């Protein structure tokens with residue numbers, strides 16, 4: 001069977017909006033177009049009713065109450081609101097925040113911003129498996145700590161942090177627990193009460209919904225979490241986030257959540273099988289390849305592999321029919337090796353020569369097989385041209401070679 005090119009395997013970056021989601025959204029552009037905040041007429045009521053349904057659909061996925069869902073423009077804003085909102089609201093209680101070096105930039109840059117404002121931030125490291133050390137977390141908490149922000153699942157390597165243990169530690173110490181759950185929401189079971197999560201960020205475009213709409217779960221009971229609003233205006237969303245609600249986006253977000261709930265169990269099985277098939281095929285055929293991140297505590301739809309003796313950019317070029325991400329992050333001037341892979345102890349070379357495969361709802365077995373074959377042939381083609389690979393085959397230990405300066 002032939003596959004249609006290009007193949008999309010970058011589902012950790014964004015997902016295709018499910019046609020069922022688009023269909024659910026369409027009436028909310030030019031038929032039901034009221035402002036959900038208009039309380040005096042039926043146009044507004046119809047919009048509000050649609051929002052209420054979406055809030056319920058979204059809350060259900062994480063065992064929350066619909067009233068605890070605050071709409072935002074996406075998870076970047078949710079992370080900003082959660083972290084800055086807590087830092088400002090609880091300033092009298094303390095000024096210390098704990099997070100992790102492998103967080104998304106939306107968390108890290110927010111924390112850096114707060115450091116400039118005089119707050120103090122502890123950045124926990126991770127082990128070679130990408131997971132934090134719980135004893136290190138415990139030791140980092142002081143009587144000035146107001147918030148722990150640890151992501152649920154990592155967007156590059158897919159590892160799932162020990163949320164239940166982190167939640168229990170935070171609860172015991174009386175510290176709020178925020179998690180960036182963008183990659184985990186609806187992909188693996190998550191319950192905010194079971195895990196003692198107080199704030200949780202998520203976004204529609206990573207769950208087959210539209211871009212530009214996200215949400216923040218804010219716990220209302222035991223404890224009731226307060227936040228300082230970051231956007232002031234008409235006092236929408238219980239005063240946490242002003243601005244006219246994006247009704248079509250929210251309807252699509254809700255529909256996307258409903259579909260996730262219906263399909264979560266079967267998708268976990270299907271995506272795990274696809275991921276393992278890809279991993280097995282590649283690892284069986286290629287020497288000197290390494291899977292990054294914890295072997296079992298991970299998302300079904302993510303696989304990250306480093307290919308030694310291969311130049312990452314050349315590999316991506318050879319795979320231009322496949323949408324993938326590499327272990328290099330494009331900054332303005334240069335290609336920086338992934339800070340997530342480096343935090344796990346990978347050297348620059350190995351970090352650069354890594355590929356992230358993100359499988360999703362629309363990924364097929366034929367596509368996985370096509371990509372696996374292509375990766376294997378490209379890796380061997382590039383290695384044939386590599387003098388380092390030749391030395392390696394001759395048994396030279398490259399770490400002992402003294403290179404001439406140039």
Ligand SMILES: *Cc1c(COP(=O)(O)O)cnc(C)c1O
Nearest residue numbers: 074075076104106155180182203
């Ligand atoms: C994509 C992503 C974000 C950013 O979400 P947006 O809705 O695009 O702002 C934040 N955190 C993680 C882990 C992500 O994967």
